[in-house]
Amino acid sequence: MPSLEEAKKKVEELVVAKGFGNTPDEIANKLLFAFIELGEAGDSWKKGRPTEETIEELIDVIFYVLDASRLISPHANLDDVFEKKWAKNMNRPHRYGEGFRGNPAT
Numbered sequence: 641m642p643s644l645e646e647a648k649k650k651v652e653e654l655v656v657a658k659g660f661g662n663t664p665d666e667i668a669n670k671l672l673f674a675f676i677e678l679g680e681a682g683d684s685w686k687k688g689r690p691t692e693e694t695i696e697e698l699i700d701v702i703f704y705v706l707d708a709s710r711l712i713s714p715h716a717n718l719d720d721v722f723e724k725k726w727a728k729n730m731n732r733p734h735r736y737g738e739g740f741r742g743n744p745a746t
């Protein structure tokens with residue numbers, strides 16, 4: 641199983657091999673495509689399609705997120721950022737950010 645950094649390099653390899661946009665001016669498009677793929681995942685789920693299809697759409701989301709991330713900040717180490725953000729969220733209160741639901745814990 642690849643780490644986020646390894647997956648990011650594989651996405652770059654795919655982008656170069658297939659001639660997709662590979663410059664910072666493509667960042668907005670990549671982020672938009674991530675949303676589109678997320679919509680495809682939601683549509684797949686809503687329609688009761690095989691879970692394999694829904695998961696594949698979510699992987700498409702990850703592809704575009706990784707692709708955008710390397711163009712936004714080529715030297716950011718996503719494994720390190722993931723660990724730091726995970727620890728930050730783990731240190732937050734139970735069901736943090738759900739105060740709008742009337743959760744007394746927030």
Ligand SMILES: [Mg+2]
Binds near residue numbers: 677680700
């Ligand atoms: Mg797709």
